[in-house]
Amino acid sequence: MMTMESITETIRGIARRSQQAAASLRGTSGEERKKVLEAFARQIDGDVAAIVAANAQDYSREEAQGMSAGLLDRLKLDANRVASLADAVREVAALPDPVGITTQGSVRPNGLHVRQVTVPMGVVGMVYEARPGVTVDAIALALMSGNAVITRGGSAAALSNAAIVECAWRALAEVGLPKELVANIDEYGREGVTALLEARGLVDLVIPRGGAGLIQTVVDKAKVPVIETGVGNCHVYIDEQADLGDALEIVLNAKTQRVGVCNAAETLLVHQGIASEFLPGVLGKLDEAGIRIHGCQQTKKIAADGDIPCLEATEEDWATEYLSADLAVRVVQDVEEAVRHISQYSSGHTEAICSLNVRALDFFTSSVDAAAIAVNASTRFTDGGQLGLGAEIGISTQKLHARGPMGLSALTTTKWIIAGNGHTRP
């Protein structure tokens, strides 16, 4: 058993070596980094059996310890899933290089040439739980953007993660880069995470991915910069002047296409003017799809008229990201009340409006403060791939640095180059 003090020292040592290794990627071209990822994909392909075997051990241990079916599904890797992880690495390798882009620049009146260019962040930490696929994504995205990465994927997936990290190490060796570019700290437990979060000056960014509890813990403990991700208490508001056929499809898609994801809808808000016309149909379809309705008084009444089961919604329902086959439903007076409800309960992820009225749309899109506003579209489109960013490392629900799906560019920062010819400041 290591003491907290010795774990802190160990983690700081790892981070220091990550920082030194990160220097080896500075000045590399996108082509060179692409080669690392291609080697990583080949190593994964060549090591399918070992990865699947390691995962099987993680899986059976966690199954025996009573992990839920949903989590077990995220944990599981079979040969097909491993192959698609390797493909995902190749997709990242095919993305445009995010490093070395001039974001702004000018020749100043005094003749100084100034420009701001994108550069790697340095050392990026990823903290997540029981999702070995995230280990692959994190390594691929970090290396492609020129960063060293420290992963903490949790004890439940420790053997799977270790097998994946081995592939990354072999890939780095193959192209002659230091293996310290990829580090895994699963073996140091929660104390290891704490030490990582306190390693100011050594770790440039930590991204937590997981449930609200994990993210809260990371934010509370972090002394290093953190980007909060993923909690999505997403609303769909159906305006009085909506295309109700489209609205029905959007509600069903946003709630039922995948219930356990952060961009799934959790609350439906319906304008009172169309509630009695719209709700019976949509509640019936949701019920058929196995969704439990938690309704306001008006919703309950409409549901009862159609013999559709409906629980009474409480304050907690409005505030909850279910991540399950549940939906809160509320009738609102108008778009203003919808926006007030959303302002109170939103987690700032994705908020949708169905309306054909320009004034309502303008009011909603300018008033609602969220990473994404879906207009006559499902909340499920808030996704790096869907928005054209390629693979994503998470969906930021904070406002600093990156908001919404984070692609490669979120793992870069900038550097000013101030080029003179003996210039001094008068």
Added chain:
Amino acid sequence: MMTMESITETIRGIARRSQQAAASLRGTSGEERKKVLEAFARQIDGDVAAIVAANAQDYSREEAQGMSAGLLDRLKLDANRVASLADAVREVAALPDPVGITTQGSVRPNGLHVRQVTVPMGVVGMVYEARPGVTVDAIALALMSGNAVITRGGSAAALSNAAIVECAWRALAEVGLPKELVANIDEYGREGVTALLEARGLVDLVIPRGGAGLIQTVVDKAKVPVIETGVGNCHVYIDEQADLGDALEIVLNAKTQRVGVCNAAETLLVHQGIASEFLPGVLGKLDEAGIRIHGCQQTKKIAADGDIPCLEATEEDWATEYLSADLAVRVVQDVEEAVRHISQYSSGHTEAICSLNVRALDFFTSSVDAAAIAVNASTRFTDGGQLGLGAEIGISTQKLHARGPMGLSALTTTKWIIAGNGHTRP
């Protein structure tokens, strides 16, 4: 005497009202926000006597309590300084509107129109000390970028800050906007700052400005997103193949033009190949300018040969941001050793190289990890105005969100607008 608990409740109440007030700026045009700033400038101009009188009270109290001359100078406002503060507000009003800019967008293959636009951050907190000018800048920059602002300018400048905030309140009333867009929490002391830093979900960003101690405290306590600013342990490296005439001017400018600022040079690194040629002249000039030299062994020897006073540099000298008439000087073997020294001691602000050799320049600019690299130019150019960004709210020395001088755009975030026509995700 308020308890910590009641201060926390009070500050959270203020932040909640700031958040509500911030909504009133969403959807305003740049012209409308410009009008607020123009009114603010007029109010300052019209209230010079009251501001100067309030400041005189702050000044004499702090002088009696032994505040240093440098800090007293920063605290002082006379009629001319107040007039130039009003002018600075007008300059911010003349900057391009940072809100509503489309940063990226496309029509997706499925016909979804997606675009990412800049929007105000929401509620911005500024924590600083005894610098009433920062109160004016913070209010102007925050309002122009569509944000509510909460200032904490310290008890030493409390009366000056209060007089300035009064001007902002009258300006807001004049244009019909809520006064809660500007709040000042000086009266709640350090506990007020702590409460502000813990107001997650209410405060979107806190920017500390001040010495290393203040910034460290803020980073340690903050549960809300923070941007570290301003600590500058800046180096100037003179390469073997430098224009030594230019190099002399750059060193003198970087060290002596203003010694108390974050972009002043604190350490001079000189290639061994030109040390005996370059150092006697530069050390002599620095000595004439009243700079105390803290040299390595070789530097001491060269200084002694020219009868120039030179203290022995210790480990602490390399690590210190003097902000005073002191300069550490070290002879290095080559550009690699210069980069290693900088990597060890840099605060990531500005690092300069004087060289005419392309290889040395490339190595230095790609290897040194800092907000700005000055190439054959003084470190003093790392400044919002000098780089063409207009007024700055601080100089970020971290990598997240903003790095280097932060102008208006650093006070914005983005929002994805995902516009469909009944789109659902297959």
